[in-house]
Amino acid sequence: MRHSVTPxxxxxxxxxxxxxxxxxxxxxxxxxxxxxxxxxxGYVPLDKPRGPTSGEITERVRRLLGVxxxxxxxxxxxxxxxxxxxxPGCFQSY
Amino acid sequence: xxxxxxxxxxxxxxxxxxxxxASAEIHTYPKEYVCLLRLHGDVDDDALEWGLSQxxxxxxxxxxxxxxxxxxxxxxxxxxxxxxxxxxxxxxxxMIVSGGTYxxxxxxxxxxxxxxxxxxxxxxxxxxxxxxxxxxxxxxQLQRAAWQFRxxxxxxxxxxxxxxxxxxxEYIPRIVVLDSxxxxxxxxxxxxxxxxxxxxxxxxxxxxxxxxxxxxxxxxIAKALKSTEEILREEGIIAKTDRVFMTRGTYxxxxxxxxxxxxxxxxx
Numbered sequence: 001m002r003h004s005v006t007p008x009x010x011x012x013x014x015x016x017x018x019x020x021x022x023x024x025x026x027x028x029x030x031x032x033x034x035x036x037x038x039x040x041x042g043y044v045p046l047d048k049p050r051g052p053t054s055g056e057i058t059e060r061v062r063r064l065l066g067v068x069x070x071x072x073x074x075x076x077x078x079x080x081x082x083x084x085x086x087x088p089g090c091f092q093s094y
Numbered sequence: 095x096x097x098x099x100x101x102x103x104x105x106x107x108x109x110x111x112x113x114x115x116a117s118a119e120i121h122t123y124p125k126e127y128v129c130l131l132r133l134h135g136d137v138d139d140d141a142l143e144w145g146l147s148q149x150x151x152x153x154x155x156x157x158x159x160x161x162x163x164x165x166x167x168x169x170x171x172x173x174x175x176x177x178x179x180x181x182x183x184x185x186x187x188x189m190i191v192s193g194g195t196y197x198x199x200x201x202x203x204x205x206x207x208x209x210x211x212x213x214x215x216x217x218x219x220x221x222x223x224x225x226x227x228x229x230x231x232x233x234x235q236l237q238r239a240a241w242q243f244r245x246x247x248x249x250x251x252x253x254x255x256x257x258x259x260x261x262x263x264e265y266i267p268r269i270v271v272l273d274s275x276x277x278x279x280x281x282x283x284x285x286x287x288x289x290x291x292x293x294x295x296x297x298x299x300x301x302x303x304x305x306x307x308x309x310x311x312x313x314x315i316a317k318a319l320k321s322t323e324e325i326l327r328e329e330g331i332i333a334k335t336d337r338v339f340m341t342r343g344t345y346x347x348x349x350x351x352x353x354x355x356x357x358x359x360x361x362x
Contacts, residue, residue: 007124007171007173007190007192008124008223008224009265012267012268012294012295012296013294013295013296014268014270014292014293014294014295015292015293015294015295015322015326016291016292017287017290017291017292017293017325017326018272018290018291019291020272020273020291020308021308022273022307022308022309023273026273026276026344026345026346027276027307027309027311027340027344027345028309028311029309029310029311030258030260030261030309030310030311031258033258035243035249035252035253038253038256038258039110039111039256040110040111040112040113040341041110041111041112041113041258041259041260041311041312041339041340042110042111042113042256042257042258042259043107043108043109043110043113043116043256043257043259043262044107044108044110044231044236044255044256044257045105045107045225045229045230045231045257046105046106046107046108046230046231046232046233046236047103047104047105047106047227047230047231047232047233048102048103048104048105048106048219049103049232049233050101050102050103050216054106057106057108057233058106058108060233061108061233061236062108062110064233064236064237064240065110065236065240065252065256067110067111068111069110069111069114070108070109070110070111070114071108071109071114071117072106072107072108072109072117073106073107073108073109073116073117073119073120073121073222073262074106074107074117074120074121074123074125074193074222076102076103076104076105076106076219
């Protein structure tokens, strides 16, 4: 069953306003970024396993890569109604 | 399994450093899920198809009690729905929904429409905007690559797993600016016409756009004050800078300097 509109956008098209060149001394193409910059302008397309929450997984990745900040794009489990609160280090006896 | 173990898995983009500023945009992207739904009563195939068809297109949804947004009715969209497999009351569904749709709630509401009740047993996200789960990285792969980088200084593994954030911002229309305009934008300045090199054709007034360098790096997310046609025709301010990604000083500061001084620029 399909709705008429496809949600994935089509190809992009540009108009040139000014012909210009870029100075190779500054910045770098995204695919040529030094690893240090990649850790600041990058993301990991993670395959989240069942179990831990999105926040827990994000924190694990953050520590693993030793970056200061990490966040996730689009939470993968809005915690549902009636969930039992868990506290870290506390044995789950339910 | 524990009491509240979320049986949800699949693609979760983890944004690093400055890239965390892209999370609001990714939230709005359409997403594709495969979900296991359990019906609380018997429903035949035709009735199930009919029930699903009631949600195709736009539908209304109230966020769950425990959610991060105000509990008011919101308009969502179900672009596609397909029954992949069925085993009695267990139904495997594939669906494409607009950003911010609660699939768990959709399953519950589908149960109400069918008159028997239903709940979501398991959920897997298989696509988010331009990214599919085929490109997903496991935490074990990442662990191995991070170890190799730390212990052996070998960055090859890590480089193949961490992607540039620009890849994920594929859905946001772009404006490409000159090198000389980059640092002003990094300092929060609005974008004016003389700084523009290229503009995408589909920009509308008020749209969220990405400001990029000629090398293809994201500089900032901005709000367009003019459409593409207006940009071509008129002078003046084109976009208001909203969130800056790029570190100041990546490109040389050049604003307020005349053309005659272009050779004097230095990097700080």
